[in-house]
Amino acid sequence: MPRDDEMLDNWWDEAYSGPMSFMRFKFSKDLANADIAVLGVPYDLGTTNRPGARFGPRAMREQSTLTGEFEYGLWPWDYHIAEHHTVIDYGDICNFVGYPQRMIDVLEETVDKIIASDTVCFSMGGDHFISLPLLRSHVRKHGPVALIHFDAHSDTWVDDDYNHGTMFYHAIKEGLLDLEHSIHVGLRTPNPETHGIEIIFADELDEMKASEAATRIRDRVGDKKAYLTFDIDFLDPAYAPGTGTPVSGGPTVMMGRKILKGLKGLNIIGADLVEIAPAYDPIGNVTAVAGATLGGDILYLLSEALRK
Numbered sequence: 001m002p003r004d005d006e007m008l009d010n011w012w013d014e015a016y017s018g019p020m021s022f023m024r025f026k027f028s029k030d031l032a033n034a035d036i037a038v039l040g041v042p043y044d045l046g047t048t049n050r051p052g053a054r055f056g057p058r059a060m061r062e063q064s065t066l067t068g069e070f071e072y073g074l075w076p077w078d079y080h081i082a083e084h085h086t087v088i089d090y091g092d093i094c095n096f097v098g099y100p101q102r103m104i105d106v107l108e109e110t111v112d113k114i115i116a117s118d119t120v121c122f123s124m125g126g127d128h129f130i131s132l133p134l135l136r137s138h139v140r141k142h143g144p145v146a147l148i149h150f151d152a153h154s155d156t157w158v159d160d161d162y163n164h165g166t167m168f169y170h171a172i173k174e175g176l177l178d179l180e181h182s183i184h185v186g187l188r189t190p191n192p193e194t195h196g197i198e199i200i201f202a203d204e205l206d207e208m209k210a211s212e213a214a215t216r217i218r219d220r221v222g223d224k225k226a227y228l229t230f231d232i233d234f235l236d237p238a239y240a241p242g243t244g245t246p247v248s249g250g251p252t253v254m255m256g257r258k259i260l261k262g263l264k265g266l267n268i269i270g271a272d273l274v275e276i277a278p279a280y281d282p283i284g285n286v287t288a289v290a291g292a293t294l295g296g297d298i299l300y301l302l303s304e305a306l307r308k
Helices: 053-067 100-116 128-142 167-173 202-206 210-221 253-261 286-307
Strands: 036-041 087-092 120-125 146-150 183-187 198-201 226-231 268-274
Touching: 036 053, 036 100, 036 286, 053 120, 053 268, 053 286, 100 120, 100 128, 120 128, 120 286, 128 167, 128 226, 128 268, 146 167, 146 210, 183 202, 183 210, 198 202, 198 210, 210 253, 226 286, 253 286, 268 286
Parallel strands: 036 087, 036 120, 120 268, 146 183, 146 226, 183 198, 226 268
Antiparallel strands: none
């Protein structure tokens, strides 16, 4: 069971009451006593279609009051993260409205500070462009990393522009990625250039068991340090309509969760979940529910990596 000092004072109360932090972990800037920090990045100026992902971190926190309400942990994990690690909600970066470069500078500075304290960072977007400054910070500490990328899009389009479809191309140009151990999962849009990254296309994934997909990922990554990024449009729009660039033909939430759980034990040194735009949910914040749940799974992967 988690210690009371790990959680918000109302963490055992009804999900609709009290302040909202991610999975009810305490808001804190105390990195000296933290193992994992959750950081919100409410930025969506890198979108090429529908905006609104700036509201993603707030929506994930709101729905995580449900996913984080049980003292036993997040099903089907058989423990609560707070039994092993101190997790804090570090809040959001802010004060960059209309200034993309300012956002980049603030995000890199903040994440540099977090991981310099040997605290692992899980970031909530925001559009997918935020992965570029996040990778820069992680590579400064760890060196080039293997990329585990769940998405309907490759985000490696060759273009001098910086947006949520080009950031991994720029990451490759900057030498941030260990391409021989990187993998895209769930792609179902044109991808004219692989850049050496392995791809599991969505039609192939549809024929696979989750355990088989997890094995492909594990075989590709091996024991390398890896950064995991999860675009919510990896899921079919039936399960995640609230996103800027939905693409039909994707996996279910359960498929995504099973694949993630199958990555238990990989050396994942940082992660993000991005592109939740709650304004496009028809009712019930279903995309944020999925994102909060998958975000919880990613926290467990980070916890497992720390324990290993």
